[in-house]
Amino acid sequence: MLPPRRFRRRITVITSIVGLLLLYHFVGLQSSLGPSATHDRRRADCPPLPGMEDVLVVLKTGVTEALDKVPVHFQTTLRCAPNYVIFSDFEEEINGVRIRDAFENMDPDVKRTVPDFSIYNRLVQQGRAGLETDDFADEANSAIGKPNNPGWKLDKWKFLPMVQETLRYKNDAKWYVFMEADTYYSWGTLLEWLSHFDASKPWYIGTETQIADVIFAHGGSGFAISNPAMQRVSKDYTDRNVELNEYTDAHWAGDCVLGKVLSDVGVPLHFSWPILQNTNLGELDEFTTTFYRRPWCFPAVAFHHLSVRDIQDLFNFEQRRWREKQTTRLLHSDVFKELIYPNLSPIRDNWDNLSDQEHSEITTFHECQSLCKGKSDCAQFSFRSGSCFTGSTPKLGTASKDVRSGWAMKKVEEMLNEAPVCSNVEWGV
Secondary structure, eight states: OOOOHHHHHHHHHHHHHHHHHHHHHHHHHHHHHTHHHHHHHHGGGSOOOTTGGGEEEEEEOOHHHHHHHSHHHHHTTGGGOSSEEEEESSOEEETTEEEEETTTTSOHHHHHHOGGGHHHHHHHHHGGGGOOGGGGOOOOOBTTBOTTOHHHHHHTTSHHHHHHHHHHHOSOOSEEEEEETTOEEOHHHHHHHHTTSOTTSOOEEEOEEEETTEEEEOGGGOEEEEHHHHHHHHHHHHHTHHHHHHHHHHOSOHHHHHHHHHHHTTOOOEEOTTSBOSSOGGGOOTTOOSSSSOGGGSBOOEEOSOOHHHHHHHHHHHHHHHHHHOOOOOBHHHHIIIIIGGGOOSOEEEEEOOOOEEETTOOSHHHHHHHHHHOTTOOEEEEETTEEEEESSOOOOEEEEEEEEEEOHHHHHHHHHHSOOOSSOOOOO
């Protein structure tokens, strides 16, 4: 027997009110939990990353690039990182996440008097409205960086204050892993690599670079510093603040400044090449024998100079590998076989595979192709600006209008068949 119509209407009204109250409570709960709750839900589809809770990821960016380059990380690299902090030269929110001012607690006299801080002071006073057209001007990298770019000149000052601010944010992480906005990390590979080091000891690990007599970790390639090493840098910066600010002012590379301080406090660099790469996928040479290590059986932990699309593609690639192969370990041999090799072909138009051995006497594409076919050590060729270029090892390269490239696929397949099986991973420890 159905209840009377009036009673049914009353039940409907009560149900609607209860539903609205529950919805309000749920929305309020979401709001009170904020971005971290959303972040936890996003991490549900990440592979298991044992040890990631002991890592604080530190992403360094700048106001002129942050809006373009940072958001993709919330859906990719930072999506699977439970602990991260982002530093810039301007405090703001991006996608609900706080971007922190690396200079917040720095000596105000330096910020007021050093010309490099002119862009920073405009930002403090006017926000993004204080940015000028020249602040966004691109400049080719030179032997001393980008000396005419205001944001680049300011960037060198971030490294030492950033160590202080990072420890203020979280002082109990075992590892502090630094990256830039055009860097990608394979977290599972990183954690397996770091497990070979004792985090209770002072460690400074990165891709070796040298300026004058200072050997340091290349910032864009990413680097890892253990907690004891971070504490030493923080203390030294506090004790020698004036001296180290003067040293930074006279220098042009902040990653070198940090490396100098680490060396001064007894923490030399542990060389990591080719594990942390200062190049993107197109520039990788997985068969090179030019350096002291052959990349093939080394882990591939990080890549640099990546576009937003590159970062998203790498994340999707690793997610797919996890679903299909249940592995989070990525070797350079995997990168070649699964990412580079499938994109090679006998001919590719509007593409430059970065062949570097010039044959100026060859004046047509087909002659260039024939030359490569006839050379036993030729793996690829490209025809650009009216000249022929060949290469002895295969690279992917990059899109380039009016350039034609090709690979000697038979030679590349021979190189693949002759490459090591990698039954033992070379961890470089």
